[in-house]
Amino acid sequence: MSHGEELPLAGVRVLEIGGGVAAAFATRWMAGFGADVVRSDAGRETLGRDEQAFLLAGKRRVGAGDARLRELALAADIVVEDGAPGALAARGLDPRELQRAKPALVVVSLTPFGQTGPAAHWRASNLVAHAAGGVLSLTGVASRPPLQNGGNQAWMMLGLNGCSAALAAYFGALVHGEGDWLDLSAQDCAAGMLELYGPRAAFENTEAPRLGNRVHAIWGIFPCADGFAGVCALQRQAPAFFAMTGEPALADPRFLDPGQRLTADAELGALVEDWFRDKKKHELLEMGEKHKVPIGAVQTPLDLLASPGLAEREFFDPVVTPAGVARVPGRPYLGVGWRAGELHAPAADTDAVARDWLGAKS
Amino acid sequence: MKRLPLEGVRIADLSMMWAGPFATRLLAEMGAEIVKIESPRAWDNVRTLLPQPGATEPWNTSYYFNDYNRDKKSLTLDLSQPRGRELFLELVAQCDCVIENYRADVLDKLGIGWEILRKARPDVILISMAGFGKTGPEQRLVGFGPIIEQMAGMASTTGYGDDGVPYKTGISYGDPIGGIAAAGAVVLAMIARRRTGRGAWIDLAQRETMAQMLGPAFAAASLRGESPVHRGNRDPHFAPQGVYRCAGRDQWVAISARDDREWWALCAAIGAPELESLELAERRQRHDELDRRIERWTALFLPREAAESLQRAGVSAAPVLDCNAIHQDPHLAARGSWVELPHPKMKAWKQPASAWRLVEAKPLLRRHAPLFGEHNREILCGLLGHPERELAELEGAGIIGDAPIGAREG
Numbered sequence: 001m002s003h004g005e006e007l008p009l010a011g012v013r014v015l016e017i018g019g020g021v022a023a024a025f026a027t028r029w030m031a032g033f034g035a036d037v038v039r040s041d042a043g044r045e046t047l048g049r050d051e052q053a054f055l056l057a058g059k060r061r062v063g064a065g066d067a068r069l070r071e072l073a074l075a076a077d078i079v080v081e082d083g084a085p086g087a088l089a090a091r092g093l094d095p096r097e098l099q100r101a102k103p104a105l106v107v108v109s110l111t112p113f114g115q116t117g118p119a120a121h122w123r124a125s126n127l128v129a130h131a132a133g134g135v136l137s138l139t140g141v142a143s144r145p146p147l148q149n150g151g152n153q154a155w156m157m158l159g160l161n162g163c164s165a166a167l168a169a170y171f172g173a174l175v176h177g178e179g180d181w182l183d184l185s186a187q188d189c190a191a192g193m194l195e196l197y198g199p200r201a202a203f204e205n206t207e208a209p210r211l212g213n214r215v216h217a218i219w220g221i222f223p224c225a226d227g228f229a230g231v232c233a234l235q236r237q238a239p240a241f242f243a244m245t246g247e248p249a250l251a252d253p254r255f256l257d258p259g260q261r262l263t264a265d266a267e268l269g270a271l272v273e274d275w276f277r278d279k280k281k282h283e284l285l286e287m288g289e290k291h292k293v294p295i296g297a298v299q300t301p302l303d304l305l306a307s308p309g310l311a312e313r314e315f316f317d318p319v320v321t322p323a324g325v326a327r328v329p330g331r332p333y334l335g336v337g338w339r340a341g342e343l344h345a346p347a348a349d350t351d352a353v354a355r356d357w358l359g360a361k362s
Numbered sequence: 363m364k365r366l367p368l369e370g371v372r373i374a375d376l377s378m379m380w381a382g383p384f385a386t387r388l389l390a391e392m393g394a395e396i397v398k399i400e401s402p403r404a405w406d407n408v409r410t411l412l413p414q415p416g417a418t419e420p421w422n423t424s425y426y427f428n429d430y431n432r433d434k435k436s437l438t439l440d441l442s443q444p445r446g447r448e449l450f451l452e453l454v455a456q457c458d459c460v461i462e463n464y465r466a467d468v469l470d471k472l473g474i475g476w477e478i479l480r481k482a483r484p485d486v487i488l489i490s491m492a493g494f495g496k497t498g499p500e501q502r503l504v505g506f507g508p509i510i511e512q513m514a515g516m517a518s519t520t521g522y523g524d525d526g527v528p529y530k531t532g533i534s535y536g537d538p539i540g541g542i543a544a545a546g547a548v549v550l551a552m553i554a555r556r557r558t559g560r561g562a563w564i565d566l567a568q569r570e571t572m573a574q575m576l577g578p579a580f581a582a583a584s585l586r587g588e589s590p591v592h593r594g595n596r597d598p599h600f601a602p603q604g605v606y607r608c609a610g611r612d613q614w615v616a617i618s619a620r621d622d623r624e625w626w627a628l629c630a631a632i633g634a635p636e637l638e639s640l641e642l643a644e645r646r647q648r649h650d651e652l653d654r655r656i657e658r659w660t661a662l663f664l665p666r667e668a669a670e671s672l673q674r675a676g677v678s679a680a681p682v683l684d685c686n687a688i689h690q691d692p693h694l695a696a697r698g699s700w701v702e703l704p705h706p707k708m709k710a711w712k713q714p715a716s717a718w719r720l721v722e723a724k725p726l727l728r729r730h731a732p733l734f735g736e737h738n739r740e741i742l743c744g745l746l747g748h749p750e751r752e753l754a755e756l757e758g759a760g761i762i763g764d765a766p767i768g769a770r771e772g
Contacts, residue, residue: 008554025577033550048599050585054577099722114719119693123624123678127595127603131616132691136605137684138532139520145605146614146682148595149531150519156575160539164546165718168392171549172367172723174556180364180720188699191688192714193384193538196412196426201685202700203425203711208685213530219508221517221530228517228528232508234407289502292465296509298528300518300590301583304573309500315570316580327584329574333547333566334495336554 007034007337012170013357014038015072016059017093018082019046021126021152022110022186024055025159026080026166031058032317032331032338038072038353040064041346053326057319058341060349066091068354074102075357077173078166082110082158085120095181106169106179110162112154114185124186129154133190138197141212158186217261217268221298222276228298229276229284237293244291245275319343364723366393371552374399374450374457375434378406380507380534381568382463382491383430384541389548390433391716391725397453397741398431398732401440402763405734406431410769421734421766423707428731432703432713436732437741438762441472446761450474451482452746459548463491463540463568466501476563485561487551491544493536495567505568507534514572519579521592528592539575540568601645602628602652605682606660608668614682615660615668619645627676632659705730735764 012035016027019042031037037059047055064072070093073079079098081088088095088109095107109115112124113132122128127148130136140147165182173179191198197208213230214220218241221230233241235258242250249271254260261268276284281297288295304310305327317330317340331338354360371394375386383406386396400406409427413420421427437453440446451474454460460479462469469475469490479486490496493505494513503513508530511517516535517528544566551562573580582588595616597603602625603618619625625645629638634655645652660668665681672679683691689700689712700712708730716725742748742762756762 006554006558008550012553028577029546048578050578050581053581053585095721113693114697117693117696119673119680122673122680123620123676124680125597125600125603125618125620125678127597127605128616128618128678128680131605131614131682132680134683134685134688135531135533135535136616137614137682137687140522140529140532142612144522145595145607147520147522147529148605149535150516150521150590150592151576151579153575156577157539157542160542160546160575161717164388164542164549167546167549167553168367168389168718169720170367171553172365172369172392174553175370176365176367178364178723180367180722183719183721184717185697187694188697188714188717188719191694191699192717193533194685194688195380195533195537197533197685198688199425199429199711199713200412202689202713203709205686208532210532213527215508221512221528228512230508230512230530232506232534234411234506236407237504285503288504292504294504294506294509296505296512298512298517299515301515301573301576301579302587302589303518304515305580305584307500309494309498310570312498313495313567313570315573316584319581321581321585323585325584326581328580329570329577332543332571332574333564334497335562335564336547336551 005337007339009033009035012036012078013076014078014080015040015076016080017069017088018042020082021047021051021055021155022158022162023080023082025156026108026110026162027059028055029163029332031341034337034339036060038062038349040069045346049321049323052343053319053321054328056343057317057328058339059344060353061344061346062350062353063347064350069093071358072353073098076105078106078108078170080108080110080162080166085111085115099179099181104173104177104179106166106173108162108166108182108184110158110184112186114188115183126152126154129186132187134194134198135190138208138210140210142210146210154186154190157189158184161189214269217265217272222273224276224284225278225280227281229281230296232294240291241293244287244293247271247275250275366723366725368392368394371395372397372457374453374460376460376462376464377491378463379408380430380537381540382461382544384538385544386434386461387430387432388542388545388718391718396434397437398434399437399439399450400734401442402438402760402767403440405766409734410766419707419765421769425708425711428705429713431731433728434732435737435741436735437737438735440761441474443759443761445759447473449742449746451478453741454479454482454486456745457483457486458552459487459489461489461544461548465504466492466494466496480561485555485559487548487555487561488563489544489547489566490564491540491566491568493568495570496565507536510536510568510572514569515576515579516572519576519590523592523594536568536572540566540571543571596649601642601649602656604653604656606657608660608663608665610664613665615665616680616682617656617672618678620678624677628672631672631675631677632656701727703727703730734766735762738762
C-alpha cells in the first residue's frame with residue numbers, strides 16, 4: 001500500500017450536530033482520516049457507552065449555544081446533522097442561509113424520511129426507519145414477522161451514506177468552489193439497494209417473499225458441527241461446490257443444470273444441509289479457499305476480535321473508556337493514513353475549539 | 363444550477379456483480395464518467411443472471427443489471443489478450459481511478475496490478491474491493507455479500523431469539539455496504555491527491571466495512587466478553603417495540619414506544635388506557651402480553667392506516683414496506699424517489715433516484731445502463747484516438763464485441 005501515513009483529511013474541519021448514531025457514524029471515519037471533527041453535544045447524551053466508544057473516538061467536543069454554533073458552522077468545511085427537518089433552521093442555522101454566507105460549505109442533513117414529503121416529520125426509531133426502507137420486509141422467514149438486523153442498521157447505513165456523500169460534496173467544493181446541502185433519508189438510502197428484489201418488483205410486479213436462511217439449495221446458512229456456516233454458489237461455482245463436497249449424491253447431473261436444479265431444490269437442499277451438519281467451520285473455510293467456492297462461517301464479534309487475519313491487517317483500534325480499553329473497528333480500509341482516537345469528555349474542548357476555529361480568546 | 367461534485371472525473375470500472383457496480387453507480391450519480399469494462403468472454407454476470415423470457419439479447423435487457431449500472435459507459439475488452447491489456451492501460455492513462463472487486467489474486471494474474479497501473483498513470487487511484495482484502499491469511503477466501511455478512515459478525519447478531527438461529531439479511535447486505543464505503547474511498551483518495559499529487563492503492567476488504575456496521579458490538583465484546591443477543595424486533599433501551607400483523611396477507615406495521623410519552627400516546631390510540639401507567643420495567647416484563655394487545659388493534663387496519671393513525675397520535679410507526687409497496691409509497695412518490703428512464707429495448711420501470719440529494723446540484727439520472735460494448739467506438743476512437751478500421755480487427759480477434767460469447771449457453 002502506498003503513502004499510508006499521511007492523513008487524507010488533515011486540516012478539514014467537520015462540525016457534527018445532533019447527537020444520534022447516524023451523524024456520529026457519518027463523521028467517525030472522517031476523524032480517523034485526520035479531519036478535526038467537533039461534536040456539539042446536545043443536552044442529554046443519547047448514545048450508549050458502547051456506541052460512544054466506537055462513534056466518538058477522535059472527536060473534540062464542545063458545548064455551544066445557537067449563536068456560537070452558527071459561528072462554528074461557518075468556520076467548518078462540512079456540517080453533519082441528524083436533527084428533525086427544520087430543527088437546524090429553528091436554531092438559526094438554516095442550511096440554505098449558511099450556504100449563502102459560505103458558498104463552499106457542505107451541509108449534510110440525515111433524517112429517517114428526508115426534509116420534504118408528507119412523512120418528513122414522522123417519528124422514527126431505528127426499527128421504524130428500517131421498516132420504511134424495504135430491507136426489513138425481506139429478512140426473516142415467511143411464517144414469522146419480518147426481522148430487523150442486529151445493531152442499528154437503519155441509522156448506521158444512513159451514517160455510512162452520509163460520510164461518503166459528504167466527502168463527494170466536499171471534493172466538489174474543492175474543485176468547483178461550490179458546496180451544497182445534502183438531504184439524505186434512511187428510507188431513500190435503503191430503497192435504492194434492494195438487490196434484485198426491488199427492480200424485479202418494479203419491473204414485473206413480483207412479490208418478494210422472506211426466504212429465511214435459504215435463497216436456494218446452494219445459497220444459504222446451514223447448521224454445522226460448531227455453529228452455523230453457509231455457501232453462496234452461483235451457477236459458475238456450482239460444479240466446484242459439488243466436487244468439493246465429495247458426496248456421490250451431490251454429483252447427480254441434474255444438480256449441475258440450473259433449470260433442473262431449481263426443480264430439485266428441496267431435495268438438493270436436504271443433501272446440502274446433511275453435508276454441512278458434521279463439518280466444522282474451519283474445515284469448511286479451508287475447503288472453500290482450496291476449491292475457490294464462496295463458503296462462510298457465522299462468526300461473532302468475539303470471533304473477529306480473535307481473528308489472526310484481522311490482527312495482521314491491524315483492523316481494531318484500542319479506545320480507552322471508563323470501563324477499560326475497548327477494541328473497536330478502526331480503519332475501514334488500507335492505503336491512506338488513519339489515526340486511532342481518544343474519547344473526550346462532553347464539552348471538554350469548548351475553549352480550545354473556539355480558539356482554533358474562531359480565534360476567540362478563552 | 364450548481365455542478366455535480368464529480369464532474370470531470372473519469373473512472374475505469376472493472377467491477378462486477380453488485381458491490382463494485384453499486385459504488386460506481388453512486389459515483390456516476392455524483393457526475394463521474396464511468397467506463398465499465400467487460401470482456402466478451404467474462405462479462406458482468408448480473409447481465410445474464412435473470413434472462414427475460416424470449417429476450418433475444420438478454421445481456422442488454424436485464425432490469426437487475428440496469429438498476430445498478432445506469433449512467434455508465436460500456437467498453438468491451440478481453441484483458442486476457444495482450445492487445446486488450448494495452449488498450450486498457452491506454453484508458454487508465456486517461457482515468458483518475460480504477461476500481462475492481464475481483465478475488466484478491468485476479469488483478470495481478472491479469473497482468474494489470476498496481477505497479478503496472480502506476481506506470482500507465484503515475485497518480486492513479488486503485489480501489490480493490492476483495493472480500494477479505496489483499497493481505498493476510500484470509501485473502502484467498504471467496505466472498506460474496508451473503509458470505510461477507512456471516513464472516514463480519516452481522517448474521518450472528520440477527521435472530522428471532524427463540525430458536526438460536528442466526529439469520530442472513532434479506533439482501534446481500536455486504537455488497538451495498540462495501541459499495542457505499544468504496545465510493546467514499548474514491549473521493550477520499552482524490553481529496554488527498556489534490557494536496558499531495560500522489561495516487562493511492564486502497565485495499566478495501568468488504569468484510570471489514572461490514573464489521574464497522576456493528577462497531578458498538580465490538581466494544582461490548584471486548585469490554586465485557588458479550589456475545590450477540592438475538593432480540594427479534596425488540597430494543598434494548600425501550601419498550602414495547604415490534605413488528606405487528608395488520609389486515610391482509612403478510613402485512614405488517616413497525617411500532618416503537620421510545621419513551622413514556624409515546625407509550626401513553628400508543629395506549630390512547632389503541633384504546634388501552636388501563637395500560638398507561640405501566641413504567642418501562644413493567645413494559646419490558648410484560649412485553650409478550652403488550653404485543654398481543656397491540657396486535658389486536660393493528661390487525662384491524664392496513665399497515666398504512668395503522669401507521670398514519672399512530673403518527674397522528676405521536677407514536678413512532680411505519681408500514682413495513684415490501685418491494686411492491688415501496689414503489690407505491692406516497693411519501694417516496696412526493697419526494698421523486700423513483701425515476702423512469704427510457705430504454706431502447708425495455709419498457710420503462712421505476713428505478714431509484716439518487717439517494718444523495720444535493721439540494722442545488724440536483725443529481726438526475728441521465729441514461730439507462732449501457733448496452734454491451736455500446737461505447738467501444740466512443741472510447742477507443744474518440745477518447746483514445748484509434749482509427750475506426752481498428753474496431754473490426756479487434757472484433758475479429760474477440761478483443762471487443764457487442765455480445766458476450768457463449769451467453770446464450772448460460
